[in-house]
Amino acid sequence: MKSGVFGPLSIVVITLVATSAMAQTQITFTKDVAPILQERCQVCHRPGTFAPMSLLTYEEARPWAKSIKEKVLMREMPPWHIDKNVGIQRFSNDISLSDEEIAVIVKWVDNGAPKGNPADMPPARKFEDKETWQIGQPDLIINLPKDVVVRANAPDQWPDILVDPGLKEDRYVKGVQIIPIKGFPVIHHIRTSIVEPTDETRNSGQLDGTDGALEVGEQGVFLNEYAIGKKGDVFPEGSGRLIKAGTKINFQLHLHASGQETPTNVALGLTFYPKGYVPKHVISSTTVSVAKIDLRPNTANVRSDGYLTLLKPARLLSFQPHMHNRGKAECLEAIYPTGKVEMLSCAKFYFNWHINYVYHDDAAPLLPSGTVLHSISWHDNTAANKFNPDPDAQITWGQRTVDEMGSAWISWYYMSEQDFKKETEARRAVPQVLSSAR
Numbered sequence: 001m002k003s004g005v006f007g008p009l010s011i012v013v014i015t016l017v018a019t020s021a022m023a024q025t026q027i028t029f030t031k032d033v034a035p036i037l038q039e040r041c042q043v044c045h046r047p048g049t050f051a052p053m054s055l056l057t058y059e060e061a062r063p064w065a066k067s068i069k070e071k072v073l074m075r076e077m078p079p080w081h082i083d084k085n086v087g088i089q090r091f092s093n094d095i096s097l098s099d100e101e102i103a104v105i106v107k108w109v110d111n112g113a114p115k116g117n118p119a120d121m122p123p124a125r126k127f128e129d130k131e132t133w134q135i136g137q138p139d140l141i142i143n144l145p146k147d148v149v150v151r152a153n154a155p156d157q158w159p160d161i162l163v164d165p166g167l168k169e170d171r172y173v174k175g176v177q178i179i180p181i182k183g184f185p186v187i188h189h190i191r192t193s194i195v196e197p198t199d200e201t202r203n204s205g206q207l208d209g210t211d212g213a214l215e216v217g218e219q220g221v222f223l224n225e226y227a228i229g230k231k232g233d234v235f236p237e238g239s240g241r242l243i244k245a246g247t248k249i250n251f252q253l254h255l256h257a258s259g260q261e262t263p264t265n266v267a268l269g270l271t272f273y274p275k276g277y278v279p280k281h282v283i284s285s286t287t288v289s290v291a292k293i294d295l296r297p298n299t300a301n302v303r304s305d306g307y308l309t310l311l312k313p314a315r316l317l318s319f320q321p322h323m324h325n326r327g328k329a330e331c332l333e334a335i336y337p338t339g340k341v342e343m344l345s346c347a348k349f350y351f352n353w354h355i356n357y358v359y360h361d362d363a364a365p366l367l368p369s370g371t372v373l374h375s376i377s378w379h380d381n382t383a384a385n386k387f388n389p390d391p392d393a394q395i396t397w398g399q400r401t402v403d404e405m406g407s408a409w410i411s412w413y414y415m416s417e418q419d420f421k422k423e424t425e426a427r428r429a430v431p432q433v434l435s436s437a438r
Contacts, residue, residue: 027108028116029058036101037061038125040078046127048185050256056124058115065113072102079227081348082357086331088345090363093231093356135175135232138269140165142249143181147263150186150255157255158401162195164248172240172279175271176224177232183264188254189227189354190266195220197246220250222285222320222409224268225356232269236361239281239413240273254352281413283317288332288375290406295326295381295395304406306375313420316365319345320356320409321377324401325387327351328380332408337370351387356409366424369417377406 027033037045037055045055055061061068071077075084080096082089097105108114142165150157180187223241224233235241249268273279290304321330331346344365345357359365367373383391395404415423 026114026116027104027111028114028120029061029108030116030118031120032104032116033061033108034058035122036097036104038122040095040097040101042125043127050185050188058121062113062115065109069106069109072097072105076350079350079353079355081350081353081355083346083348086346087343088359088363088365090360091357092360093358133177133179133232133269135177135234135269135271137271138175138177139272140270142268142270144251144265147182147265148253148255150183150257150262150264152257152259152261154257156188156257157253159251159253159255161251161253162248163251167243167245167247169245169275170242171275172242172273172277172282173235173270174240174273174279175232175234175269176241177269178224178226179267179269180226181265181267183255183262185258186255186262186264187226187266188256188352189225190254191225191252191354192223192268193220193250193252194223194241194243195248195250196244220248222287222411223249225320225354226266227354233358234271235283236281238279239283240279241283243270281315281415283411283413285409285411287322287407287409288373289408290375290377290397293379293395293397293404293406295379295404297392297394298382300380300382300384301328302379302381304377304379306377306406306408308373308375310367310369310371310373310412310414312369312414313417314367314371314412314414315423316344316359316367316373317411317413318356318358318409319347320354321347321349322354322405322407322409323349323351323377323379324404325351325389326379326381326385326395326404327406328378328385330378330406330408331376332410333374333376334365334367335372335374337368341374362427362430366415366420366427368420373408373410375406375408377408379404379406 041055044051045053047054053060053064055064075081075096078095078097080094082091082096142163144161145163148159178190178192180190251266251268253264253266255264286308288306288308290306293304295302319332321327323330327349329346329348331343333341333343335341347355347357381388381391381395385391389402397404
């Protein structure tokens, strides 16, 4: 694996940038750092969210200065874990800091984290009391049938709750978004999946913390995810997701206690194309998954591989690693019919962050028929992995959190040979360096 987010190269580059900036004017919180925190950090780091501290003011940020430096240098924060030195680098939802922004923070900390002139402090950023719909007013809003009550000192929960929205006809979705409507501070992330009528629901049972039974089922086909700072997904005009009549929606929540009993509920909003409209491109989601995982006790950098063959030309829209506690990193590469191999994306994996990396329109991979997508997963079953609950255990593949997975979630749509050729020729007419090939 190349040096980058997974090695020291990025830190060296950023350190050199910071060193060259030392000759410039003094970096202060009010003039230089506060605008970066407002733009990139405060959506999470403010009162009432799950973040461990608020960064709204100098007085709140100053005690955390060294920790802030470490987290941004390691590119752990903001949570964007794509390797900056491998593969495609243009994403429509990129929230990462630039090397220059990191250098500003590093210099500020190294020089004693000065406050600066209070008059330089930008106006406080305004935040909505609740999340709002970025997709427009939904045509259908789906809630949990009962609030999930998170006890004051309960362990983390990952319930899967299956909801029947009562869809009576097939509809194409053009926008989707998830928002919390109750219990915002205890919701880490929400993931929704489509469970079509033919899919078998394997489990049902009592969800701890509620006053009644809720149906619990497997995840189904990925639809959308909510995490702090993530906006709604609006599909390009002429493309959409099909939701069939009778489809159920699986809500998977990551919930954690906040010190007081908290009722929790969420909303999934869908906007539809007009009845009878069929978009030119139908977006699908699936996984490029490993078939077998065998993590021996106290072993690191265990590699597993998965493969998926594209039967038609396709446009790849997004990449999302999915593993459990022992996940370390995941890559996705394309093996073309010619034998050429191209690394598309690599990302570190942190169990608390399930990030969907959405390719920018001009960088989304165009893949010919017969391309094999190859996912490469690495796991760390040692005590060095701070998320590992038991490095002495042997771990195999399974659905439970204590088991492991190695899945690259992808969204794509198939194209005609004519459209593929047209888009490929248009892409070639604009020289770009988008990926690493061998």
